[in-house]
Amino acid sequence: MRRMRANARAATLAAIGAAALVVPLLVATAPAEALIPKAELSIAKTVGSHGPVQKLDTALSGTGLNGHLEWVEDGLRIYTEADRDSCVVPVPASSPTCNMQAEGPEMRITEYLDTDTLLADVVNAPQPFSIPYISFVPAGNVGFVPDYHLLVDLNDDGNPDIKLVRTLFSPDWTATLIIGGTPFAALTTGNPPVPTNVGSLAAWLNALTPNPQQFPNAPKPTVTAFGFAVAPGALVDGVIQSIDFAGNRISFARVYQSGITAAPGETVSYKLTIANGNSSNSRSAQGVQVADVLPPDMTYVPDTLKIQVGSQWQTPSASNWPCTFANNMLTCAARTFAKGESRTIRFWAMLSENISAAGLPESEGHWIDVKHDDTAGVLNVGQTRTVTAVCPVDYMATDGGLLLDQAGASADVVIESSKVTTVGGAAAWAVRATNLGTEVADVTAQVTCLAVEVGASGGHTHLLDAMTMAMKPGSLASDPATDGQQVQRSCPVGYTPYAPEFEVASGIAVVRESYVVDNTWYWVIDHTDGTASSFGISCLAPQTMADSGHMADLVISTPDDTISVGPETQTEGVMACPADSNAIVGGYGGYTSQVRSLGAEPRGDAYMFRFYNADWTQARSADIQVTCVGALTADEPTYKDVVNTAYVTTTTKDRDYSDNASSAGVAVNGDPVAGLPSGVILTQLAATRTVANNKTTALTLSMQCTKTNPCNFTVKAFSGSNLVASKTSSILALATKNIVVPTTSLGKNLAFGDNVVVKIKTTAGTTSYNVGIVS
Structure with a gap:
């Protein structure tokens, strides 16, 4: 086939050559035909998940009950709160609320990403991201910022021995020995030399690396994890946009692509980018309008429609582009797009909780060769x-x-x-x-x-x-x-x-x-x-x-x-x-x-x-x-593909109409939770205890609000017909939170291995979970 195509191409060139020989004057005198100027309008639609962007090591997490992580548009929001309801230690009758001494230890955040990188490669990383750095944008005037952490393995056994910590505004790193770790050589300063645990990263590399002449093949210090932390008791609120490590920038911003996987009831983000070309033969596009009708399995989330202006997301207006959502349909008023101009629209949509793949067969997996x-x-x-x-x-x-x-x-x-x-x-x-x-x-x-x-x-x-x-x-x-x-x-x-x-x-x-x-x-x-x-x-x-x-x-x-x-x-x-x-x-x-x-x-x-x-x-x-x-990947569950298509039109002649429509798909897998009460769920069917004086004073449950508005609810735990724990609380929209539920007098004797029925009640109904006590 390849040879046939080559022969056909040769015959075509020969024919062109023959024609040129026959009519050379016609070819020489004909003027070059210019393309007629037209609009070069296009639209591109993408979708992003509201879930985690980077994989944090849960085994290394040191985030307390009142430290929170929330994946948002621009990155990972971290915040602590003084939640008095979480205090379960006994307090005097004259002090009905918790004090900060009891509250502080749970107001902490520590999270890590795994790696296996020589400390030398971190110190000598190439530009432009050579210096370990956290891009953190605080909310308001909250004064605390996260510290940068490195966990370092000194003897090549895979376990970190020391922790190097640097505050955001300091060039120096403080080293502390991890419990059970290999002791390390401290830095020295002054004359006579005095040991210190504070110094530059390059100085620590020199101190932690065995003498290459005496021990040329000794294990070299290796970073096993890097991350961030907020000290206990510190109030912090802001977004980590990225972390620079070993010459790479690790972004925490939401990722948009042509298709994602989601579950019933989840919220997703859509972006529409409308652009007009800037080639030599393009022209402005007049009367540009956009239309996007959400499919039946989706609902627009109110007040989420935004227009990007520079680096800012603004509410639609006459100055940026008057777009509106009505009856699940996006429309944008006609406007002119100059050559090279583009606009990006963003909005959220919620998948129906009633989407189900129940009873449908799984599709066969993929062959692996x-x-x-x-x-x-x-x-x-x-x-x-x-x-x-x-x-x-x-x-x-x-x-x-x-x-x-x-x-x-x-x-x-x-x-x-x-x-x-x-x-x-x-x-x-x-x-x-x-x-x-x-x-x-x-x-x-x-x-x-x-x-x-x-x-x-x-x-x-x-x-x-x-x-x-x-x-x-x-x-x-x-x-x-x-x-x-x-x-x-x-x-x-x-x-x-x-x-x-x-x-x-x-x-x-x-x-x-x-x-x-x-x-x-x-x-x-x-x-x-x-x-x-x-x-x-x-x-x-x-x-x-x-x-x-x-x-x-x-x-x-x-x-x-x-x-x-x-x-x-x-x-x-x-x-x-x-x-x-x-x-x-x-x-x-x-x-x-x-x-x-x-x-x-x-x-x-x-x-x-x-x-x-x-x-x-x-x-x-x-x-x-x-x-x-x-030989095959695991059978894939049947996905219900929810496809959303957006359209752009112009009253100007367009050079290519094939790029005036764009679709993004959401593969909805799994079945909805029966009786899901306004999006409040347990993220794991396990509870841990708080114990004082050999009595269980509270149960801690990991709960999530999957709605785009805050969730208000009452959670109760029953052992048989006995109410053993109860609390009314709330969770911020799309956030996960550990809820500490104080026990009743009948719950003081709850022990490891007991099972309770947890009921979550909202105005929409009640959901029940069978939960085991695991501590």
């Missing part, structure tokens, strides 16, 4: 050679290595590096090895390849979501215990490690064990004193990238087994994946240095592992393991 490649080669005596196996284009290398045969000289092959590379734009796995023996060795490079895009299902595809963690030093040059040193690299929680890589810069290192547990990859290495080596991994997200308003779930499993390797024997073991799965990474472990791995061979849904036991007298054990990904 895994391929393998191998390259055979020989290593001559004394030769160092790199052998490479290459993946197809648009596949990523998830695993690789060198398969050896114990017979002959393969026992004396030393692998110096085994890592991902690229060949002609395609991912590949390269292994560099040296033959230290006296015979030629036969070797085979192996690579496992995973397609970066899953197959089509329901008319759409998804891209896999993955990240690569930087190679970091492993073995220690001065480590006297050179037999069985453990090295580990961790992915974010929930991610699956793949592509375990290593490289030896000097000395000799033999990888005895290489395996995964949860989100961490472990190596056990035997090495000569003076060895310098580095290790790295990549991380596969549990879900794909979003497409058609949703993400697809991967089916991941990691089966393992133990095999026996006889004395002075080469043994092979096969570890298979569950049915309908493919193996993408192999892991292994020889229990002693006598058991040497000779590599692995991927075989579709299984891995073959080869070991040699150098022990003369007894059999030894070895573990084998595979990480498997399902």
Whole structure:
């Protein structure tokens, strides 16, 4: 087909050339035809979720009952409040309300984002975002601002040892030891030197990094998380728009795209951008009007219609553009758009709570393709050679290595590096090895390849979501215990490690064990004193990238087994994946240095592992393991696509009318909560206790207002027919809040493991939840 098109193009050019030869005067004298000036009007519609933009690590959260997070248009709003109702400690009868001494500890905010970044890369980050910085916009005259936090791991065990804190207006960082962490070397200042825990980030890097001449391969300080905090008792209210970290700007602003996923009853934001072109042949567009009719499953949220003027959002008016919403329809009065002019409109819409996918079948998941490649080669005596196996284009290398045969000289092959590379734009796995023996060795490079895009299902595809963690030093040059040193690299929680890589810069290192547990990859290495080596991994997200308003779930499993390797024997073991799965990474472990791995061979849904036991007298054990990904992503629930289309018209002739309409879709999944009372829900079916004098004084429930107006409600907890806790309260629109519900006299004996029925009542009705007490 390509050749036919090329021939057709050649024939066309030949015909044009012939015509030019026949009528040269006509071609030479004809004037160039100019395009008739026309409007170049277009409209683009996008939709954004009101949910979290960045993933905060809930395990590291230190936000109190009266510290709050709210995702808003421009970022993450953080605020504290003096909520007297949350005070549950006994107070004198003469003091009916709580005092700030009791209130203060709960007025705190501390949140982190996970990372795995060398502190040196933070200090030496490139411009323009080289300095760790929080872009915070306070509301009104509230005086407190969040501090910047870095959690730093000093001994490479994956756990932070110290916390570095900098206030927004100070260049210096204060270091404190985290409980259970490795003690750190303090800075010194003055003459004579005096220890201090305050200094620049560069000074801390110098103090926390072991002397490279004495310990050239010692663990280097690594930032495991970065974030922000507001001290207990501080009143704060404002929006974090972004955080600068390691040369990157992490935005917290709402993300708008062509499609998102939402649940019944949720509120979403729409943006319409109307623009007129600015080419040399464009002209102003007269009588420009906009119309947008919301679908039946949506309702316009009153008072949310805004027009963007510069960086400000203004209420529509004669000066910016008189637009109105009536009967769920947006209309904008006619106006002129000059060349190059644009306007953006924003409004909110609420999905009906009655949207349901109940009874509809789930659609089949997306196919995931895994391929393998191998390259055979020989290593001559004394030769160092790199052998490479290459993946197809648009596949990523998830695993690789060198398969050896114990017979002959393969026992004396030393692998110096085994890592991902690229060949002609395609991912590949390269292994560099040296033959230290006296015979030629036969070797085979192996690579496992995973397609970066899953197959089509329901008319759409998804891209896999993955990240690569930087190679970091492993073995220690001065480590006297050179037999069985453990090295580990961790992915974010929930991610699956793949592509375990290593490289030896000097000395000799033999990888005895290489395996995964949860989100961490472990190596056990035997090495000569003076060895310098580095290790790295990549991380596969549990879900794909979003497409058609949703993400697809991967089916991941990691089966393992133990095999026996006889004395002075080469043994092979096969570890298979569950049915309908493919193996993408192999892991292994020889229990002693006598058991040497000779590599692995991927075989579709299984891995073959080869070991040699150098022990003369007894059999030894070895573990084998595979990480498997399902041949299909998980079945996708049926989504009800709520499509909203906006139109723009002009009385001027338009060059292209195909871009005068634009749609944004919301894939509504899940079913509504029965009897949802005005959008007040429990975010988790668990309650924690507050205890004083061995009595339960209150239950804490995490509640959310999903409405665009504040939610007023009464919450009551029952044990059988007994009322055990009660409170009337309110939550700001679209906010989540921990509600502390004081117990009644019948609730004082509530204990861990008890179950209660929680009822939330509003003017719209009552919803009941079965809740367990978990503390």
